[in-house]
Amino acid sequence: xxxxxxxxxxxxxxxxxxxxxxxxxxxxxxxxxxxxxxxxxxxxxxxxxxxxxxxxxxxxxxxxxxxxxxxxxxxxxxxxxxxxxxxxxxxxxxxxxxxxxxxxxxxxxxxxxxxxxxxxxxxxxxxxxxxxxxxxxxxxxxxxxxxxxxxxxxxxxxxxxxxxxxxxxxxxxxxxxxxxxxxxxxxxxxxxxxxxxxxxxxxxxxxxxxxxxxxxxxxxxxxxxxxxxxxxxxxxxxxxxxxxxxxxxxxxxxxxxxxxxxxxxxxxxxxxxxxxxxxxxxxxx
Amino acid sequence: xxxxxxxxxxxxxxxxxxxxxxxxxxxxxxxxxxxxxxxxxxxxxxxxxxxxxxxxxxxxxxxxxxxxxxxxxxxxxxxxxxxxxxxxxxxxxxxxxxxxxxxxxxxxxxxxxxxxxxxxxxxxxxxxxxxxxxxxxxxxxxxxxxxxxxxxxxxxxxxxxxxxxxxxxxxxxxxxxxxxxxxxxxxxxxxxxxxxxxxxxxxxxxxxxxxxxxxxxxxxxxxxxxxxxxxxxxxxxxxxxxxxxxxxxxxxxxxxxxxxxxxxxxxxxxxxxxxxxxxxxxxxxxxxxxxxxxxxxxxxxxxxxxxxxxxxxxxxxxxxxxxxxxxxxxxxxxxxxxxxxxxxxxxxxxxxxxxxxxxxxxxxxxxxxxxxxxxxxxxxxxxxxxxxxxxxxxxxxxxxxxxxxxxxxxxxxxxxxxxxxxxxxxxxxxxxxxxxxxxxxxxxxxxxxxxxxxxxxxxxxxxxxxxxxxxxxxxxxxxxxxxxxxxxxxxxxxxxxxxxxxxxxxxxxxxxxxxxxxxxxxxxxxxxxxxxxxxxxxxxxxxxxxxxxxxxxxxxxxxxxxxxxxxxxxxxxxxxxxxxxxxxxxxxxxxxxxxxxxxxxxxxxxxxxxxxxxxxxxxxxxxxxxxxxxxxxxxxxxxxxxxxxxxxxxxxxxxxxxxxxxxxxxxxxxxxxxxxxxxxxxxx
Numbered sequence: 001x002x003x004x005x006x007x008x009x010x011x012x013x014x015x016x017x018x019x020x021x022x023x024x025x026x027x028x029x030x031x032x033x034x035x036x037x038x039x040x041x042x043x044x045x046x047x048x049x050x051x052x053x054x055x056x057x058x059x060x061x062x063x064x065x066x067x068x069x070x071x072x073x074x075x076x077x078x079x080x081x082x083x084x085x086x087x088x089x090x091x092x093x094x095x096x097x098x099x100x101x102x103x104x105x106x107x108x109x110x111x112x113x114x115x116x117x118x119x120x121x122x123x124x125x126x127x128x129x130x131x132x133x134x135x136x137x138x139x140x141x142x143x144x145x146x147x148x149x150x151x152x153x154x155x156x157x158x159x160x161x162x163x164x165x166x167x168x169x170x171x172x173x174x175x176x177x178x179x180x181x182x183x184x185x186x187x188x189x190x191x192x193x194x195x196x197x198x199x200x201x202x203x204x205x206x207x208x209x210x211x212x213x214x215x216x217x218x219x220x221x222x223x224x225x226x227x228x229x230x231x232x233x234x235x236x237x238x239x240x241x242x243x244x245x246x247x248x249x250x251x252x253x254x255x256x257x258x259x260x261x262x263x264x265x266x267x268x269x270x271x272x273x274x275x276x277x278x279x280x281x282x283x284x285x
Numbered sequence: 286x287x288x289x290x291x292x293x294x295x296x297x298x299x300x301x302x303x304x305x306x307x308x309x310x311x312x313x314x315x316x317x318x319x320x321x322x323x324x325x326x327x328x329x330x331x332x333x334x335x336x337x338x339x340x341x342x343x344x345x346x347x348x349x350x351x352x353x354x355x356x357x358x359x360x361x362x363x364x365x366x367x368x369x370x371x372x373x374x375x376x377x378x379x380x381x382x383x384x385x386x387x388x389x390x391x392x393x394x395x396x397x398x399x400x401x402x403x404x405x406x407x408x409x410x411x412x413x414x415x416x417x418x419x420x421x422x423x424x425x426x427x428x429x430x431x432x433x434x435x436x437x438x439x440x441x442x443x444x445x446x447x448x449x450x451x452x453x454x455x456x457x458x459x460x461x462x463x464x465x466x467x468x469x470x471x472x473x474x475x476x477x478x479x480x481x482x483x484x485x486x487x488x489x490x491x492x493x494x495x496x497x498x499x500x501x502x503x504x505x506x507x508x509x510x511x512x513x514x515x516x517x518x519x520x521x522x523x524x525x526x527x528x529x530x531x532x533x534x535x536x537x538x539x540x541x542x543x544x545x546x547x548x549x550x551x552x553x554x555x556x557x558x559x560x561x562x563x564x565x566x567x568x569x570x571x572x573x574x575x576x577x578x579x580x581x582x583x584x585x586x587x588x589x590x591x592x593x594x595x596x597x598x599x600x601x602x603x604x605x606x607x608x609x610x611x612x613x614x615x616x617x618x619x620x621x622x623x624x625x626x627x628x629x630x631x632x633x634x635x636x637x638x639x640x641x642x643x644x645x646x647x648x649x650x651x652x653x654x655x656x657x658x659x660x661x662x663x664x665x666x667x668x669x670x671x672x673x674x675x676x677x678x679x680x681x682x683x684x685x686x687x688x689x690x691x692x693x694x695x696x697x698x699x700x701x702x703x704x705x706x707x708x709x710x711x712x713x714x715x716x717x718x719x720x721x722x723x724x725x726x727x728x729x730x731x732x733x734x735x736x737x738x739x740x741x742x743x744x745x746x747x748x749x750x751x752x753x754x755x756x757x758x759x760x761x762x763x764x765x766x767x768x769x770x771x772x773x774x775x776x777x778x779x780x781x782x783x784x785x786x787x788x789x790x791x792x793x794x795x796x797x798x799x800x801x802x803x804x805x806x807x808x809x810x811x812x813x814x815x816x817x818x819x820x821x822x823x824x825x826x827x828x829x830x831x832x833x834x835x836x837x838x839x840x841x842x843x844x845x846x847x848x849x850x851x852x853x854x855x856x857x858x859x860x861x862x863x864x865x866x867x868x869x870x871x872x873x874x875x876x877x878x879x880x881x882x883x884x885x886x887x888x889x890x891x892x893x894x895x896x897x898x899x900x901x902x903x904x905x906x907x908x909x910x911x912x913x914x915x916x917x918x919x920x921x922x923x924x925x926x927x928x929x930x931x932x933x934x935x936x937x938x939x940x941x942x943x944x945x946x947x948x949x950x951x952x953x954x955x956x957x958x959x960x961x962x963x964x965x966x967x968x969x
């Protein structure tokens with residue numbers, strides 16, 4: 001059999017890198033941002049809200065690595081502090097939305113009948129509007145502020161999780177293991193929560209991860225339009241907004257923009273990695 | 286082997302490996318065989334033996350990471366293994382055609398039958414569109430499709446599975462290929478439809494002279510139409526010969542095991558236990574160095590540590606076995622059973638197994654289940670599918686009642702009604718003296734300790750996210766059988782011992798087990814609560830024949846040890862005959878005939894029972910030739926709109942006028958045997 005030429009078998013290390021290299025790169029970026037947000041007061045040289053008009057619009061230099069903005073505040077400090085708001089809002093919106101939507105969708109799918117019908121029409125209603133426009137309208141109606149914006153985003157956020165979890169539960173419900181649980185005598189709550197939902201978690205985790213970047217982006221968008229955080233809270237979207245007319249002073253808008261870019265990309269890489277990991281077909285290669 | 290002419294196809298030392306990242310999977314590992322013009326060659330083996338990969342290699346239908354890494358496939362002077370993509374496309378469809386197992390997915394659902402057939406013909410430039418069209422109709426007619434000129438314009442979903450397989454055959458034969466490869470063409474079909482398709486295949490081979498390679502796991506199917514048989518095991522051919530000899534006097538222990546593991550429909554069983562070989566097929570990543578069957582072989586000798594070659598053992602026969610090459614015979618089932626270790630209890634004679642028929646544990650009367658069907662028009666009357674349409678059945682303590690019928694006859698629905706996973710539309714179910722017809726789930730819960738179910742699909746019936754320990758402990762805790770975690774763990778260990786699985790299994794997940802092992806887990810779960818009545822819904826139909834035998838033996842053992850009562854649902858009549866005391870035959874939601882297994886098979890009184898029995902193939906060509914086959918016309922009608930009077934009349938060979946007018950009642954026609962027919966016993 002030695003005469004058969006075989007292609008070289010990739011080492012486990014190469015294989016792992018090929019599949020999860022980007023995802024772990026994403027994870028490293030996220031971890032770095034989270035640590036930066038937590039330890040912001042210790043790693044930043046300035047107060048994010050310290051106004052020094054004499055120092056306004058300085059380009060990047062040794063003392064202000066990323067320059068200063070129109071009020072002389074240090075851009076680097078504000079970008080790092082900005083991670084606190086963006087990451088928190090993103091996680092709250094997606095996790096609360098996912099939890100609420102998943103449970104609602106799962107119960108609807110298991111109950112069938114009018115409960116399911118009603119819930120699905122409600123999601124249709126939300127899907128009728130472009131999400132950012134709807135969130136803007138609700139945020140504007142509630143008044144400006146971080147909490148109000150989060151509420152507005154939650155209203156448009158849960159339906160996609162309800163839809164996904166409903167379809168996942170419907171596909172699981174016809175599996176024989178569910179019938180087996182029924183024939184043993186388990187009640188509906190046990191079957192739904194302990195047996196079906198653990199099997200539906202995979203795709204939900206993928207959606208949550210991919211969605212974190214999306215939520216951060218939408219929140220930044222709302223802040224950019226002046227609906228999110230109240231000044232002078234450092235927030236990436238509003239910082240980009242403040243710098244949008246300062247074409248000469250490119251650093252004011254560029255660095256918070258880059259921060260948004262890295263976080264959103266990192267979450268997307270992680271989401272793709274989860275998807276590969278959970279995909280049974282990809283596992284064989 | 287006939288050497289009159291150059292063979293049509295010469296496969297030599299073919300090796301098709303899956304080059305995965307974790308090392309090569311040697312699916313086909315040195316296979317050689319010939320196919321002569323006009324010959325029918327059967328290939329048998331269990332799943333994973335490499336038979337399908339072999340067929341796909343000939344067609345070069347291999348996806349990455351599968352690759353032909355060695356050997357040659359000579360076909361009409363060309364080596365298919367080394368043709369470029371352009372050239373192999375010319376061969377596919379035109380010179381070698383293939384029919385796949387699943388007729389539901391092998392046709393394109395959005396294209397009309399006509400277009401798919403015409404494209405298959407015009408693609409090779411041999412026919413104009415007009416010529417191809419009239420040829421398509423002729424072909425369909427030849428394949429037995431009724432009013433072909435009309436139905437050719439249908440979409441695939443308007444055809445049943447059997448009809449689609451006829452279309453696939455029409456497509457296969459459309460370019461007059463010299464070789465047709467049929468990969469399990471009848472596995473997805475009911476036994477009566479299977480008989481029709483096999484008849485058709487035999488006729489096509491005879492009339493058109495097309496050579497056929499028929500791949501199947503069913504020795505009966507192979508025995509029926511093949512002139513020569515290859516038996517594959519672990520990526521190799523282990524035995525080759527004519528079916529008359531190979532199936533009556535096997536020369537490889539694996540063939541011997543396959544032959545004995547399957548119960549036969551034409552034989553009365555003295556013992557319900559079947560002869561099985563233990564263990565699993567070896568890992569295709571690392572075949573054992575010696576004989577690959579050695580670890581499971583009841584005949585193994587010392588020499589088997591060396592890898593045997595496929596050598597002639599008689600005229601026209603070859604086997605890859607040291608024992609038979611040295612002249613040894615394979616004729617001692619007793620020895621194998623002693624070595625097997627599965628049968629612990631001594632065989633009991635069947636008269637003792639038939640219990641005292643006094644109190645029925647389950648009594649079903651006038652049971653109906655209607656499923657509403659989605660309306661096609663808004664103002665349409667709500668239509669219902671009568672899945673179970675008036676069934677009376679009694680099951681007595683300690684017996685095994687078999688429920689048989691074609692797919693769609695309502696046998697699975699009946700199982701789910703009896704266990705009250707579904708609620709009946711009408712009728713009455715009395716279990717252990719309690720009326721559970723409309724009882725709430727909470728009210729039934731205490732009774733579930735006595736009534737459990739085993740499911741068909743060992744891959745879907747266990748929750749993939751739960752460990753075996755959790756799966757088995759769940760019912761114990763729910764029903765308060767085990768007071769605490771320690772008591773539950775002890776009981777789980779006992780259950781694993783009971784079904785013959787290692788105790789270390791508790792921490793493992795279902796995907797780490799094979800199909801047969803999972804079915805053991807499923808049985809352990811059902812037995813966890815200590816039931817006395819178990820409904821088994823096709824518990825073995827998804828398993829390989831040897832694993833089927835192991836599971837049957839386990840179920841028989843457990844029945845004897847624990848005094849279980851079984852309601853055993855299956856479509857395989859031979860299995861049902863083998864394990865059941867009484868059998869009920871279902872057709873379109875109604876019982877056609879019910880009676881003791883022995884008398885039902887010896888003297889079937891209903892024409893449907895008779896045709897079902899005659900359609901089941903026997904793995905012995907000599908017996909097969911002497912059996913009288915009753916061909917059954919057509920396909921089962923829709924349960925949405927069953928025929929008037931007797932619902933079997935549309936396919937019945939002896940139907941008369943009265944059958945359309947009057948529905949025959951289920952009446953006792955022989956002791957213990959009740960039949961719903963106006964002319965019981967006339968067809969025999």
